[in-house]
Amino acid sequence: MNRAATEEAPATRAALTVITLALLVVLLLLPLVVVLVEALSQGLGAVVAALDEPDAIAAIELTLIVAAVAVPLNTVCGLAAAWCIGRFRFPGRSLLMTMIALPFSVSPVISGLVWVLLFGANGWFGPMLERAGVRIIFAVPGLILATTFVTFPFVARTLIPLMQDQGVAEEEAALTLGATGWQTFVRITLPNIRWGLLYGVLLCNARAMGEFGAVAVVSGHVRGQTMTMPLYIEALFNDYDWVGAFTVAALLSLLALFTLAMKLLLEWRMGRRAGALL
């Protein structure tokens, strides 16, 4: 077979490749470059000074705290969901999968709004919480709840197809040989899914630390108290503190680059492409 008949002409191929690379550079690479350049525009000293602010340190700490609660909770639940959906057939199984993926199709702002409707001053449980002296909205618990909602599907969605592909033969063998259910899970299942699990946790964490819309609704925007890093970026940007805003943004960009690098590594370990970072 003549190769030319099933391929584009060399000149066409070259042109299309150049257009593609130009698109990728202008649309996807330039935003990343501009963040780093703007952060360093006043020199390294300004970067250090911007990160040495008490409000910046508080924002970094709060971001870590929120992720440290939301990610493990969603990991445990994602493992449970993957076990019952990936290992058993039952009525309503596909409906359950659809419901688990639901937060992906909800606007970030709506993901924050729902918590205000429940726990805000005019929320269903708002007056009750106020009498009890508990604050959820405009406080850290609200940030955690909104982040948990947004990152809910990541671990389950990564693990379910993986566990379906692997089948149950190894686990059944372990059980037949006298292992308990827990032993089987820890010794057989967990090692088999470890790269996939790590991949899910990685995506969950990246989104938890970078979430903006959902936490913007529930935060109350008090510097040093209820501002995660993305919210702090917004406050600095609105105050025309460009170096400050882009310095914190650069820090989050490094997290994004780390996530992309780990994605490559884990795809290689899993021996397959896991698809988009969804």
Added chain:
Amino acid sequence: MIAGARKSALPGFGATLGITMVWLSLIVLIPLAALVLRPWELGIAGFWHSITDPRVLAALRLSFGAATLAAAVNVPFGLLIAWVMVRYRFPGRGLADSLIDMPLALPTAVAGIALTALFAPNGWIGALFAPLGIKIAYTPLGILLALIFVGLPFVVRTIEPVIMDLPAEAEEAAATLGATRTQTLRRVVLPALGPALLAGFGAALARGVGEYGSVIFIAGNMPMFTEIAPLLIIIRLEQLDYAGAAALGLVMLMVSFGILLLLNLLERRVGRRAA
């Protein structure tokens, strides 16, 4: 019913299903129930009044219009990028492929201020257009651009696996039968990609409608001009108009789901015709 349905010898079905249902209810279902129920505190007439306010209609038109346009732009862009990535080999291809995921990995607030810095009248790219009288940031054009940025990976990643799975025989047969390369691409390849193109369009559209972080900095946020629907939800919450905020949120969600359902049906029809 559920006990009878389990066919596996493995343990732990009841416990894991229990954990999943409790977590799903607490984190997803009960909060979404509030979104579905609270708008009706206004009564049906009040609900209608709340969502047909001219400012709301302008915001909804902008959010859905810009998201549709951005998704439409991303279809040819995404098709081109996916084709080149799958079919061609060139230096730096692996790096370019990682770059495609950038909008999903980069936090939206970071993307938002970065795009604003690039496309503001004094920005790297904005300054090239300013002398021509074209303003990008703080106009609907800026919103469109931000939505093209966030939507692109959805289209590329939906199309790529379908291009990989295209049977080589179909293209070879067409070529053997005397079709030119352009004819083969138009008559054989493009129809086979139809459903994936629609699915990618839908995913980008759904993301774009609700997008907040990457849009809000570049939009300018002028009521009736560059004010997106998610921002209006926040404004209503600040006015303690919870029912009004929920009404707008519910309408956005329902329209999005309606569009996705429609695209899904269309996708199946296109898929059948191609097969």
